[in-house]
Amino acid sequence: MSKKRHEHHEEHADESWLLPYSDLMTLLLALFIVLYASSSVNISKLEALSQAFKSALSSGLGVLDGGSVTDDSMQRRLTDDTQNRSNDGRKNKSRAVLQQEEQENLEKLKENLDQYIAKNGLSTQLETQLNQSQLLITIRDNALFASGSATIKPDSQKLAAAIGTMLEQYPDYEVQVKGHTDNQPINTAEFPSNYELSSKRAINFMKILLQNEAFDPKQFSATGYAEFHPLKSNATEAGRAVNRRVEVSILRHYTEPMTEDQKISVAANANGTQQSASQ
Structure with a gap:
């Protein structure tokens, strides 16, 4: 009697579940990569990544289309949009138009200052000059300070406040306050030299301007x-009186290159000032 030999076959478990599992793991890995990348948002890269996922996934719905990536990224985009809208007015205007508007603004400000000077009888103490780079307000030191002092006189504080009120209509301009003395030496505990005196005078005048809350201190120096x-020779008392001054410069945003005639005029004025000061 013959014996049938039974072949032993290894039994194999059904491993078909590994396919969807591996797909799931791949998608999870991709999701974590996206989340990691979004921690330092680059909008252009995110948009490109979104398009790539749209093409790769059969659903046609991008990974990033379901909602915002992070609150920080959305806030950043909203802030950028707000800043862009605030600058749209300037961006949509040509430089020539912006220069013309600035010229009109500064001319109007100069007119207001000149009217204030005339109305209050300050023509010997204040003067204004509008040139290619700035609107310059020059104030003689005797209108603001006692001799050898950097403390602004009480009555003169009203002058500084009035200038600030006129300037507040144009808060986006950079303002420089500069102090100047004559060549008479000073050596006190408070002011070892004219540098300290002129600096303190400029700072004190600037502080009064900055009492106006319309101004941004970052615009002032x-x-x-x-x-x-x-400006004049220090050889005479009259010349020294002219040289003792505080200057307030409202700097232009838009300047044009000087023509050759303007350069020659500026050079001639500079040479004349130097010769006058040396006499």
Whole structure:
């Protein structure tokens, strides 16, 4: 009697579940990569990544289309949009138009200052000049300070406040306050030299301007030049009186290159000032 030999076959478990599992793991890995990348948002890269996922996934719905990536990224985009809208007015205007508007603004401000000077009889103490780079307000030191002092006179604080009120209509301009002295030496405990005196005078005047809450302090600066930028010769008392001054410069945003005639005029004025100061 023959014996049938039974072949032993290994039994194999059904492993078909591994396919969807591996797909799930792949998608999860991709999701974590996207979340990691979104921690430092680059909008253009995110948009490109979204398009790539749209093409890869059969559903046709991008991974990033379901909602916002992070609150921070959305807030950042909203902030950028707000800033862009605030600058749209300037961006949509040509430089020539912006220069013309700025010229009109500064001319109007100069007119207001000149009217204030005339109305209050300050023509010997204040003057204004509008040039290619700035609107310059020059204030003689005797209108603001006692001799050898950096404390603004009580009556003169009203002058500084009035200038600030006129400037508040144009809060986006950079303002420089500069102090100047004559060449008479000073050596006190408070002011070892004219540098300290001129700097303190500029700072004190700037502080009064900044009492106006319409101004951004980041737009203001104060500098002391001592006796080294004279307008007249220091050989006479009249010349020294002219040299002792505080200057407030409202700087233009848009400047045009000077023509050759303007350069020659500026050079001639500079040479005339230097010759006058050296006499």
